Amino acid sequence: MKQAKLLTQAEQKRLTAIINSHRYSARNHAIFAFSFLAGLRACEIASLRVGDVFDETGKVRNTIYLKAGQTKGSEGNTVLVSKRLTIALCLFAAQYPQHIISPNAALFFSAKRGGFSPQTIVNLFARFYALANIRGASSHSGRRQFLTELADKGISVRVVQALARHKDISTTMNYIDFNENKLRSAIELI
Structure with missing residues (x-):
């Protein structure tokens, strides 16, 4: 199974700059924050209601x-x-204060004020990755980055599994990236 790409720091900076340069930047930052800072899937992001958040x-x-x-x-x-996610959501709320007063409304909306579908969220990720010239990234890249960064910081795989909301720990293990640099760093701890 091909894994979603993890972003380098340079790619993250390019992505942020692209999001900043487009309309609805606070909304788009909040969408990306749910992926990168909470590990939500596109379908979960699309399903959020104002009252959930x-x-x-x-x-x-x-x-x-x-x-x-x-x-x-x-x-x-x-x-x-x-x-960090709270900050992104506060910026979103400050930009759209009239929107967050309707608890049953979709949290994220289009220019026509309709709620986003899971496919719309997937397309939004693809659009911004393409604009930032990031190849191989998908709507799942943020989720994989979230889980890998937790593991890299020494968080127990059981805690990472709980935060991923996975039933099986082997699923979580498939998300966590490792490479030669990480392996070399690990052996130097002994």
Whole structure:
């Protein structure tokens, strides 16, 4: 199975610059943040409602509860919201304050104000990766980057599995990238 590409730091900077230069940059940054900072899949991002992410006062929730119909495995799950993701969501809310007052509305919307489908999210990722001249990246790249970075920082694979919302640890292991530099660094710890 071909893995989604992990982005280099230079590619991440190019992607950020491209997102900044386009209309709806706060919305697009929030979409990418859900992938890179919480490991959400395109279908999960598309399924988010305003009330899932923001409370009745407009404050970002620190935990998002995904219902069974919002997930790939059709089982409810919990997504923890990091400080960096909270910042991206606050910027989104500041840009679209009128949008976040409707708890049942789709969180992410098109220019025509319709909610995004999973395919629309996939297309948005593909469009921005192409504009940033990043080949091999897909809507799953952020999720894979999220899981690999956690593992690289020494987080237990069981914790990474829980954050990935995987039933089987072998699935999580398939996401985590390793290369010769990481292997060499590992043996130097002994």
